[in-house]
Amino acid sequence: MRRRSHAAYRRAVPAATAAAAVLLAVAACGPPNPTASTKPTGAASPYGFTTAEQKDGKLVVWVDSTRLDAAKAYQTAHPGVPLDIVTYDGNANGSNTLKTKVQLFNRAGEGWPDVVFTTDNNTASWASQGDDAFVAPLNKGLLDDATLGGFAKGALDVCAVDGTVYCLRNDLAQVVLWYNKKLLDKFGYPVPKTWEEYAALGEKVAAEHPGYIIGTAGDAWAPEIYMWGGECPANQVTGAKAITVKATDAKCVRTARMLDKLVANKTMSMLPLFGPDFVKNQGDKVLMLPGPAWYGGAVFQGTIKTPKGELAVGDALHWADQAQPVTGNVGGGTWWLSRHTARLKAAKDFISWVATADEYQVALSPGYPAFSAAAAKWIKKQQDSGYYAGDISAPIAAAAGQVWSGWGSPEFSQEAIWAKTVIPGQTAGKTIESLLPDWQTAIEQQAQVSGYQVTK
């Protein structure tokens, strides 16, 4: 007995020490001491920021998996430029990967990529301001006006803070109405023009063709399709660190009611578009989807594989009382250039090329190019491919200029807030209308955590 206890004791001591070590390791997540970083002032630079010492070496490019093609196309067109292409999640769904990494690099004083692609609209807000600014201004001498002026009207809004442009827009993501023309004709429904007609169509479909869906709201970007297009004032960025949030406004309520009704009669799916369930259960039941311009390639051709000749595009839906029809916007990628880059010339050449060159934007891009000259050719190419039923260029081009400017780009992700506040509530059987106060609170709290002055 005594022997056993003694043995246990002797083994328990290192064990407890190990336990203590595990506990101490909780605190071990801190990075090494920050090195003194040079604070860019930009006073003496022709580009509006202090450039780093220029050296030879590989150009480090971060892209998401979809934009890997852009980097590869650049490599093919410029075989002499050494590239180090890194694939990451593109900051999608509010993951904040880039921000996390950049803050680590800021602390380490090294490691920044030279060029980054992101899918979100939050980067300009956090990456361009303060002592640790990461992205370089592009319209202060680095890029010429011919390049910058070639982008569609409003395309560079998500890149700009107080008039300074920090990124090049890769593609526009204006919301339009995607519909299956073959099915719609078969059912004998007209294409809806307003959200009122759309809601009425939902009632009809539910009664006459149950199982078919006319939209989805199970993804984090649902507010950017419906609330943004409905002029819901939940995300009005009024200054560098100021936001006005009115998520229970009448315009938000009417959009919420419409969605609730359609979710209840099952014509609006709550399945995530890119989850395995959607393709399996509802992939062949899609009558129409209000969604961004990239749905045509990514969702209809890529995910649910709509056959050739069935898919068509209608004008973006709007509320009947909107004097000027407006629409929403879901993402639309952006290219950023690091102000720490030691290969400024190569980095500048890279982002100018991928954002504007026909070899990528027309030949390979899955989305509607933000660069106007490329957009015209891209849409013609899509039209000529014979995949679409009818004219898609007019509605997509019209919607490009209709994106409502009242939905801002703060440094936190509205998608992340919607995903964790509204979707779980809906899953538990609540209506969006009843969740609007929670949504309001969640936006306010997140804005305050990010240092914003919140006006209700």
Place this chain on the structure above:
Amino acid sequence: MRSRSWRPAAGHVFVSGYVVLLVAFGIAPTVYALNLAFTDGEGRFAGIGNFLRTAQDYRFVAAVGHVATYLVLWLVTLTVLVLLLALVVHRLASRWSRAALRFVYYVPGALAGASSVLLWLFMLDPSVSPVDGLVRSLWGDTFVQVIAPGHLPWIFTIIAFWTGAGGWITVMYGALNSIPYTVIEAARVDGAGPVKTALRVQLPMLRKWIVYMLILSLAAGTQLFVEPQLVSQAGFGVVGTDYSLNQLAYLYAFDQNDFNGSAAIAIDLLIVALCCAGLFVARGGLFDAD
């Protein structure tokens, strides 16, 4: 070791490697975190400002609740099931079935942490799960329903049990073997059946091992991070990235660029874990030498 004067012995050589690692990766970072927690961004002394600020964060109390619920579920189920299974294996007469069962228990533990969570993401998604009938009847028809807030503590408990308990069953089995056969024999002669022997003889003699298991599991459990982080990514953000305290500390450091706040949360965790471990050690008599 009776002599009073200190002289190098084989034991010192054996622990030296561990001590070096402990200082480099345990003590030094803790001191660094303590320094960060009590200073502000400019390095000035901030008192308990960082602790107050982080505790008032709207996400803090929620995260504390999540981690506490998970810990209670996890520690209770771990203790009960590990002991039960170890006793069952120990009772088995056949050597072959014992060896086979011990091996089966241990296998999931051999998968590294994050990869086993990834495996569970497939298990939990009704559209791809091999046990989708069970998942549907327990939690719902879609992955988003499965990972509803109320289900998460149970899901994390099951994942943690599946990945971690096997090793502990093996340890407890070893501990049961160290109980002298004469003691069990004496209990049998006195008329104790299997249940009585387990409750009155075996479990009291395993007390220190149980405490040891609880301390290590508590330390691991308070650091809940990989499971909610991966579930968040797989669920398209339906579970926030601020579910646990460790995630919140991560957000403070790498989202808000507030390393001082992050360190304050880490110190909170350290204090709680040390207090609980101290309580277990004192109540469990881990260091009693009879």
